[in-house]
Amino acid sequence: MRKKHPKLNARPCDATGAFVARDASPPPPSPCEMNDYSPFKDHIQFETADFLYTRNQMSAGHIDFLSLLWAASLAKHNDSPPFGGHRPLYQTIDMIPLGDVPWESVTLNYKDKETLPDDVPSWQKANYDVWYRNSHLIVQIMLANPDFKDEFDYTPIREFLPDKDGGGLYRKDFMSGDWAWKQADKIAEDPATHGSMFVPIILGSDKTTVSVATGQNEYYPLYVSIGNVHNNVRRAHRNALVLIGFLAIPKTDKQFSNDPLFRKFRRQLVHSSLAAILELLKPGMTKPEVVRCPDGHFRHVIYGLGPYIADYPEQALLACVWRISRKEKHTEKVVQNLTVGDAWMEYGIVADIVPFTNDFPQADIHDLLSPDLLHQLIKGTFKDHLITWVEEYLVMVHGQTKANGILADIDRRIAAAPAFSNLRRFPEGRGFKQWTGNDSKALMKCTLEALDNALGRFHQYRKIFQTTGHSLKHYVRHIKLFSVPNGLCSSITESKHIKAVKEPWRRSKRYHALGQMLLINQRLDKLATFRVELKERGMLEGSDPPEEATKVEGSRTAGYVWLARTHQRHYPRDVNALAKQLRELQLIQSIRHFLYTQIDLDGVQDSATVPIDDCPRFNEKVFIYHSTAATFYAPSDPCGIGGMHCEYIRATPSWYGGGERFNCVFVEEQHSDGPPTLRDGMAVARVKCFLSFRYRSVFYPCVLVHWFKIIGNAPDPEIGMWQVKKDYNHHTRKARISTIPLDRIIRATHLMPKFMSTPVPIDHQPHKTFQRYDRFYVNRYIDHHSFETIF
Known part of the structure; x- marks a missing residue:
């Protein structure tokens, strides 16, 4: 309400x-x-000025040189460039x-x-x-x-x-x-x-x-x-x-x-x-x-x-003041009753400033x-305090040598994190200097009650702050006053x-x-x-400057996913040959089960229970894609005006000449007989490939996924994240896969392995994480939207 x-x-x-009247139309503009x-003379001249001055930030000398080249190329057509140099360009902007x-x-x-x-x-x-x-x-x-x-x-x-x-x-x-x-x-x-x-x-x-x-x-x-x-x-x-x-x-x-x-x-x-x-x-x-x-x-x-x-x-x-803990009425009383020197020495108040x-x-x-979220929490508490304390604690308990070994294993665990859109890679572990970005800021999302509880534990175990004070104790009050602090x-x-x-x-x-x-x-x-x-005025249609991939300007719309513009050309088009190259021999059966649900022969939603002989025959050309783009509403992220966010989901056997990258995704589950879900009908799967084909003149964009199985009925009580494990067919003991419509993908998700007691091997590579480990945590802290979606 x-x-x-x-x-x-x-x-x-x-x-x-x-x-x-409230329902009256606004007055028309001039x-x-x-x-x-x-x-400006026309649309082209404005876009030229905006490009040179705002986006390219071209120097005056370079604008003059470009104008000369432009004029020379147009002279044979008896035409002239939008501007004759930097002076007329600047003069027009000033007007x-x-x-x-x-x-x-x-x-x-x-x-x-x-x-x-x-x-x-x-x-x-x-x-x-x-x-x-x-x-x-x-x-x-x-x-x-x-x-x-x-x-x-x-x-x-x-x-x-x-x-x-x-x-x-x-x-x-x-x-x-x-x-x-x-x-x-x-x-x-x-x-x-x-x-x-x-x-x-x-x-x-x-x-x-x-x-x-x-x-x-x-x-x-x-x-x-x-x-x-x-x-x-x-x-x-x-x-x-x-x-x-x-x-x-x-x-x-x-x-x-x-x-x-x-x-x-x-x-x-x-x-x-x-x-x-x-x-x-x-x-x-x-x-x-x-x-x-x-x-x-x-x-x-x-x-x-x-x-x-x-x-x-x-x-x-x-x-x-020299410490931020004063009220106006208290300050006024101090100023009225004490000398400037006493006010400074006893209360830290600069009494002679208006x-x-x-x-x-x-x-x-x-x-x-x-x-100040940036310096007090992101850099202060999380980086300067907690990380330092953990390292000092390990040395005190285990000694320097063993502590170094534990810290080295922590570094390898950080380096083992699977790839994710906008997640910075830390191949050397925790030895980085700046804690910025959504991956760290999302750690601080919580309810006010949870914040109060955390501060209580903070005071209990860090006694020094009970006497010296700190900025975090003001956060609950400030959030109530000014709402969430990311806007200030x-x-x-x-x-x-x-x-x-x-x-x-x-x-x-x-x-x-x-x-x-x-x-x-x-x-x-x-x-x-x-x-x-x-x-x-509608005079710039189709001419907006390109934005970064993670920002989508314009009003809020429903989420959507679309395939890359071009398919990969080095894959066979024949579905049988493609299944062998992908090493996914269940591909043909999964496509046939998918088609059964799409043409809705008997209104059955769960195709897994349908005998394969009852599914449509398939021998059409199949096209493979290595990525899709998912766009969704993410109001807590610093996105465009409408709050829409765009991210790329990858499925490629080689990422920048290195190992494979097959991202995991949240999938909208449409019926109760499907895979187990986290909440609101969301299942977890790993993308094996994006594909498309035509069947009976209908175009089908699809995705082949490996399913994960949810462990338990609630998140892990210690770390607050759901656990999942690879899902296998009980009879064949093969990974359970499906071909599903592309629009059932909600967005990408990030899984962190549940590490065993044995150290991570020194030569472990992040693209091998899904092969080495069987159980994973669904990382609710990867960004703001994941936190809100899973929470």
């Missing part, structure tokens, strides 16, 4: 602010001719009216610097330029983006999951958290806000270094997003996370780097800069304004400062610091650094680069906004 906020319920209105690509938010700057300096004596440190005499864009206009553009219309929450929501105990709250995206609902309650105390849409302003900042070799070039970007867009949209960026400013970085020599006066100035400069950049949003935090929304409707919106994405040092800077949130209504910086993770801003800072810096002349970087970002935003506008 989905419940929306009763008072801040985002009622549609017209451009003047008068409310209209009229525009279908062939009007202004300021795009959409997304045009120019950069401004404000100069800040130390108070009364003109009256200071000459012998003060240089940082006190310096001017500090803070570059920013109009925060109000940026948010308005974001709200009007039609790309977000299907992944956007217009009101705070509470989603209840029915269960035997009466239901619980399901927290998925930001607006389903308690914070948004409570903020709406406070705002709704003013009747003038009723019917409005609450728009939380999410900020994020983090210093980044673009080049160590040329003098530690540091930049301090500030990003803005809105809480209404879904987490997967913010993670995929798509203009839902926008560069809004560059904060100044005061520097001094080592003599004054620890000077309390310098540290105070540096902290206050950040807070004063943030307050100045957000000032234009302040009027809309108390009085609603009318803004167009992604669905085309106008609505009254009211803004509010939302959570701040930051790593731990940044959090301490923003909260004016937080930027003091200038805005309903804003408490201590409640707005979001959990610092990995979002870190990945944005690449597009917003590092790539523009590489494209610059490296001398006084910031101005060039600002212009590059402005042009990129213009092109991106104009592409969305043209797409909304």
